[in-house]
Amino acid sequence: MDDTFITGLPKAELHLHIEGSLEPEQMFAFARRNRVSIPFDSVEAIRSAYSFSNLQDFLDIYYAGADVLRTEQDFHDLALAYFRRVKADGVVHAEIFFDPQTHTARGIPFQVVADGLAAGLAAAEAQLGITSRLILCFLRHLEEEDAFVTLAAAEPWLDQIAAVGLDSSEVGHPPSKFSRVFAAAASSGLKRVAHAGEEGPPEYVREALDVLGVDRIDHGNRALEDPSLVARLVREAKTLTVCPLSNHKLCVVDDLAAHPIAAMLKLGLRATVNSDDPAYFGGYVADNFRAVAPLLTRADMVQLARNSFLGSFLSDVAVNAHLATLDAYVAEQGA
Numbered sequence: 001m002d003d004t005f006i007t008g009l010p011k012a013e014l015h016l017h018i019e020g021s022l023e024p025e026q027m028f029a030f031a032r033r034n035r036v037s038i039p040f041d042s043v044e045a046i047r048s049a050y051s052f053s054n055l056q057d058f059l060d061i062y063y064a065g066a067d068v069l070r071t072e073q074d075f076h077d078l079a080l081a082y083f084r085r086v087k088a089d090g091v092v093h094a095e096i097f098f099d100p101q102t103h104t105a106r107g108i109p110f111q112v113v114a115d116g117l118a119a120g121l122a123a124a125e126a127q128l129g130i131t132s133r134l135i136l137c138f139l140r141h142l143e144e145e146d147a148f149v150t151l152a153a154a155e156p157w158l159d160q161i162a163a164v165g166l167d168s169s170e171v172g173h174p175p176s177k178f179s180r181v182f183a184a185a186a187s188s189g190l191k192r193v194a195h196a197g198e199e200g201p202p203e204y205v206r207e208a209l210d211v212l213g214v215d216r217i218d219h220g221n222r223a224l225e226d227p228s229l230v231a232r233l234v235r236e237a238k239t240l241t242v243c244p245l246s247n248h249k250l251c252v253v254d255d256l257a258a259h260p261i262a263a264m265l266k267l268g269l270r271a272t273v274n275s276d277d278p279a280y281f282g283g284y285v286a287d288n289f290r291a292v293a294p295l296l297t298r299a300d301m302v303q304l305a306r307n308s309f310l311g312s313f314l315s316d317v318a319v320n321a322h323l324a325t326l327d328a329y330v331a332e333q334g335a
């Protein structure tokens with residue numbers, strides 16, 4: 001696959017944790033300017049600590065790394081650096097998760113996180129022309145009561161938040177644990193998404209649909225174990241935000257060469273390709289496309305890009321404008 005075809009393909013990223021874009025170099029820079037000590041003495045030492053055998057292994061390091069984020073400027077800089085990076089990957093729109101509880105639990109006010117990120121998103125649109133949305137994720141290893149406190153703290157920023165999501169340790173924390181707070185978010189006009197079927201069983205994907213009323217499933221790999229669930233996801237055109245490099249690094253798949261992305265497209269699922277936590281998993285969105293390119297045709301790549309716009313929370317007018325740009329790109333490149 002011609003690499004310029006991948007990077008030139010206009011695309012939306014729908015599964016990106018902004019805290020997971022914290023590169024080791026930035027971790028050092030933020031630690032220095034905030035006078036926070038970190039348990040590493042070099043960028044190489046940080047990178048070599050990034051070896052995970054499951055989701056929890058990763059989460060332990062990821063939450064520790066976030067400790068260097070202290071000020072509005074840090075959140076602004078983190079977000080803007082992500083957008084600068086993915087401009088070269090052909091990203092024209094991104095819907096970004098943030099984990100407020102990771103920060104409020106350390107005494108960083110919700111306002112610092114939200115205002116810093118919102119300023120970074122506005123700067124990215126002004127400087128780079130990339131549009132974006134914020135998705136507030138609840139940490140599922142915490143109690144639902146904590147999620148309610150977070151939703152209440154977010155109240156003044158709800159016009160800047162498109163959706164709520166559910167992330168962190170999946171197994172043992174089913175979507176139904178958060179049924180009431182998702183219902184409250186829906187009443188406030190927020191869209192809903194949830195990580196499901198990354199390590200958890202197909203039943204968690206069903207619960208995310210039935211109990212939380214999600215518009216998208218983040219990951220969804222294990223839905224493939226249940227043909228009737230697959231049929232439903234196809235029938236309801238539910239978007240799956242799939243993350244190949246993450247799946248490989250967290251041992252959700254053993255071998256990238258056997259990643260199910262091609263099978264998902266063949267089944268008619270609205271799959272998309274995303275980076276999840278690019279600083280930890282070895283690549284941004286174009287790297288994820290490259291990782292599965294040997295499994296896909298050019299038409300599949302175009303379908304993935306099309307799905308990213310169809311699955312976004314953009315208006316129909318904006319989606320159609322992006323699809324027209326995509327069609328023009330395909331006509332010029334030949335797919």
Ligand SMILES: Nc1ncnc2[nH]cnc12
Nearest residue numbers: 017167168169195276277
């Ligand atoms: N892949 C992932 N799964 C669950 N929670 C996460 N938080 C950040 N990345 C995550």
Ligand SMILES: [Zn+2]
Nearest residue numbers: 017167195276
């Ligand atoms: Zn994720």
